[in-house]
Amino acid sequence: MKRLPVVALAGNPNSGKTSIFNAMTGSRQHVANYPGITVEIKEGEARSTEPHMRVVDLPGTYSLTPYSPDEVAARDYLLDQHPDLVIHVVDASNLERNLYLTTQLMELGVPLLLALNMMDIAEIRGIRIDTDKLSRVLGVPVVRTVGNRGTGTEELLAKAAEMSSSHSDWVPVDLTYGSSSDRALAMLEKMIRECGLLKDKVHPRWLALRLLEQDSHTIERVERLEAEGAEEILDAAEKLAEQVFREMNDETEGVIADHRYGFVAGVVKRVKTSPLESRLYMSDRIDRFLTNPVLGPVVMTLVLFGLFQFTFAVSSAPVSWVESFFGWLHGVAWELIPEGFLRSMVVSGAIDGVGGVVGFVPLIMFMFFFIAVLEDTGYMARIAFLMDRLFRKFGLHGSSIVPFIVSGGITGGCAVPGIMAARTLRDPKERFATILSVPFMNCGGKLPIYALLIAAFFSSHEGFVLFGLTILSWVFAMSSAKLLRSTVLRGESTSFVLELPPYRLPSMKSLLLHMWERTWLYLKKAGTVILLASVLMWALMTFPVLPEDRAEGLSGDELARESLSYSVAGRAGRAVENVTGPLMGFDWKVNVALIGGFAAKEIVVSTLGTAYSMGEAEAEDTTSLSERLRVEPGWNPIMALALVIFTMLYMPCVATVAVIKRETGSWGWMGFSILYTTIVAGVMATLVYQVGMLVT
Numbered sequence: 001m002k003r004l005p006v007v008a009l010a011g012n013p014n015s016g017k018t019s020i021f022n023a024m025t026g027s028r029q030h031v032a033n034y035p036g037i038t039v040e041i042k043e044g045e046a047r048s049t050e051p052h053m054r055v056v057d058l059p060g061t062y063s064l065t066p067y068s069p070d071e072v073a074a075r076d077y078l079l080d081q082h083p084d085l086v087i088h089v090v091d092a093s094n095l096e097r098n099l100y101l102t103t104q105l106m107e108l109g110v111p112l113l114l115a116l117n118m119m120d121i122a123e124i125r126g127i128r129i130d131t132d133k134l135s136r137v138l139g140v141p142v143v144r145t146v147g148n149r150g151t152g153t154e155e156l157l158a159k160a161a162e163m164s165s166s167h168s169d170w171v172p173v174d175l176t177y178g179s180s181s182d183r184a185l186a187m188l189e190k191m192i193r194e195c196g197l198l199k200d201k202v203h204p205r206w207l208a209l210r211l212l213e214q215d216s217h218t219i220e221r222v223e224r225l226e227a228e229g230a231e232e233i234l235d236a237a238e239k240l241a242e243q244v245f246r247e248m249n250d251e252t253e254g255v256i257a258d259h260r261y262g263f264v265a266g267v268v269k270r271v272k273t274s275p276l277e278s279r280l281y282m283s284d285r286i287d288r289f290l291t292n293p294v295l296g297p298v299v300m301t302l303v304l305f306g307l308f309q310f311t312f313a314v315s316s317a318p319v320s321w322v323e324s325f326f327g328w329l330h331g332v333a334w335e336l337i338p339e340g341f342l343r344s345m346v347v348s349g350a351i352d353g354v355g356g357v358v359g360f361v362p363l364i365m366f367m368f369f370f371i372a373v374l375e376d377t378g379y380m381a382r383i384a385f386l387m388d389r390l391f392r393k394f395g396l397h398g399s400s401i402v403p404f405i406v407s408g409g410i411t412g413g414c415a416v417p418g419i420m421a422a423r424t425l426r427d428p429k430e431r432f433a434t435i436l437s438v439p440f441m442n443c444g445g446k447l448p449i450y451a452l453l454i455a456a457f458f459s460s461h462e463g464f465v466l467f468g469l470t471i472l473s474w475v476f477a478m479s480s481a482k483l484l485r486s487t488v489l490r491g492e493s494t495s496f497v498l499e500l501p502p503y504r505l506p507s508m509k510s511l512l513l514h515m516w517e518r519t520w521l522y523l524k525k526a527g528t529v530i531l532l533a534s535v536l537m538w539a540l541m542t543f544p545v546l547p548e549d550r551a552e553g554l555s556g557d558e559l560a561r562e563s564l565s566y567s568v569a570g571r572a573g574r575a576v577e578n579v580t581g582p583l584m585g586f587d588w589k590v591n592v593a594l595i596g597g598f599a600a601k602e603i604v605v606s607t608l609g610t611a612y613s614m615g616e617a618e619a620e621d622t623t624s625l626s627e628r629l630r631v632e633p634g635w636n637p638i639m640a641l642a643l644v645i646f647t648m649l650y651m652p653c654v655a656t657v658a659v660i661k662r663e664t665g666s667w668g669w670m671g672f673s674i675l676y677t678t679i680v681a682g683v684m685a686t687l688v689y690q691v692g693m694l695v696t
């Protein structure tokens with residue numbers, strides 16, 4: 001069968017690739033899997049064009065010398081999949097910055113078509129671009145588009161169909177990088193050509209350029225080939241790079257980048273006129289307030305606090321609808337399935353377990369919606385800018401603020417969207433430190449436990465204790481980041497300059513799409529991993545079954561309690577009682593409840609209810625349970641405080657763990673996260689309990 005021509009959309013983040021992709025493909029799209037690429041890449045079929053084309057929406061990238069996973073994915077795609085045409089989506093209102101990538105695509109030699117997008121914004125700013133001249137100077141066809149309105153996409157489709165059908169060869173454009181680098185390049189290129197290194201993937205000149213830049217990804221790639229002659233080429237590249245360094249007194253990477261910028265500046269000078277050039281942009285004026293050292297943080301706090309309050313306000317009704325739906329389902333299944341293990345498994349394992357997690361969906365949806373608003377308007381970048389100095393002290397990046405806040409920076413978030421929000425971080429170490437630390441924040445699931453224990457032991461200082469716990473979770477999470485960044489994740493912080501993209505009015509369609517994509521990811525998890533884990537937790541808390549002779553004479557809550565005690569989870573709770581008791585004051589009932597909390601933190605409360613023969617306590621109404629705990633021997637304010645600290649810190653719930661696996665791409669880091677958090681929790685709770693007991 002003849003291969004369909006493949007057209008890839010590349011460009012800076014937020015240049016409008018996805019909008020153009022949607023306009024080109026309509027609804028015929030899906031997420032594609034490529035071996036070795038973890039970032040999602042969407043594919044679709046172009047709307048009726050002749051010939052038919054496959055269109056691919058690559059992740060956003062500023063440069064083909066990659067820093068972030070997105071950039072690695074985009075570049076690897078280009079090299080390994082060898083598309084027939086790249087449509088480079090360029091933000092016309094930011095021509096200089098965008099054209100940098102153009103130079104790199106031209107170096108790669110891939111047949112190129114420029115979509116000059118955001119023409120509407122460029123016009124509003126009074127920027128004029130001479131498209132014909134741009135096309136002549138670059139030697140690349142240019143089409144003007146307004147992606148979110150679909151303007152120009154028909155022309156783009158036609159042009160793309162025409163260009164891609166010829167399956168033309170890749171011809172790199174020779175830019176000049178100054179005499180020292182050019183000489184070095186020519187020598188390397190010759191060596192590469194003679195040895196035939198990677199010859200079916202990339203042009204020798206491109207490879208020479210990468211190696212001269214000492215790009216670590218490319219070097220690793222060549223090393224992995226173990227091809228004959230590769231060793232000598234790598235050695236030569238290193239020597240040549242050193243030579244250029246001596247001559248120019250600058251890294252080759254810098255020398256080459258300077259020449260690319262020079263080229264871009266030259267192009268822009270010839271094709272662009274803008275009466276409003278200077279600093280008078282609206283954005284600059286707004287930024288005088290919003291990134292002002294005094295006003296900025298005040299506005300930021302108000303905005304974030306307002307968004308958070310609003311999220312909870314608008315999602316409270318839908319959350320209760322979802323909950324009552326699962327309540328209804330619970331009842332129906334109970335009626336339909338005859339008494340026995342199947343009923344117990346379906347109702348208590350599957351429906352209640354998944355229901356508990358899906359109950360969060362409306363909340364998560366609105367949270368994602370507002371994150372998308374912050375991102376699309378450009379305000380997120382300002383928040384990162386404001387927080388950067390503080391966060392750097394803890395080895396993080398300003399953008400880490402968002403995962404922290406979403407995970408529960410203002411008590412009540414959720415670590416699942418929080419961890420997913422860490423995708424915007426470019427440096428893997430900063431990203432991992434963020435991912436591993438945000439589960440310490442106070443998510444909504446921990447609140448019922450706090451509420452129960454506060455009502456039982458600290459009812460006179462309720463507000464104060466809750467506020468203290470919020471502060472405490474920040475302290476723990478930030479210290480954890482610092483700890484990780486100075487041990488297992490030690491390394492330089494990114495030198496990457498914080499971008500302040502111009503403010504923009506987001507389009508509803510893009511906001512909804514962003515929201516839906518992320519929510520769907522979460523739902524898929526709930527459908528698979530979480531379902532399995534819920535059933536597994538149910539089994540652990542049900543089997544082995546209490547033998548007949550021991551169940552005799554027991555009924556209702558008593559029976560439930562004895563059965564729980566006899567189960568695997570109950571036995572595990574007993575087994576560690578000898579350790580947890582003296583250290584933290586936790587008896588087996590507390591232990592089994594904490595084990596149950598792995599399914600979802602709310603479960604701690606209902607399991608405590610069962611363990612104390614109070615029936616399954618409702619998370620909303622725990623008055624009777626807290627009264628019971630208050631008078632229970634072994635319970636006292638110190639032990640309750642230790643338990644609060646332990647719940648705040650110990651292993652994340654299964655949904656979070658699943659997302660950690662997904663986002664780090666590693667079982668190792670997932671395991672590390674479980675152990676690390678639980679050890680920190682154990683140490684802290686022991687400290688609180690021991691010191692507290694000594695003092696009182």
Ligand code: GDP
Nearest residue numbers: 013014015016017018019118146147148507510
């Ligand atoms: P991507 O990150 O490159 O995939 O960019 P998106 O397609 O997600 O677009 C980012 C934002 O810019 C969205 O809010 C779009 O609606 C908006 N957008 C895309 N193209 C245009 C355009 O030509 N003009 C304007 N004003 N907005 C656009």
Ligand code: MG
Nearest residue numbers: 017018019060
């Ligand atoms: Mg996109």
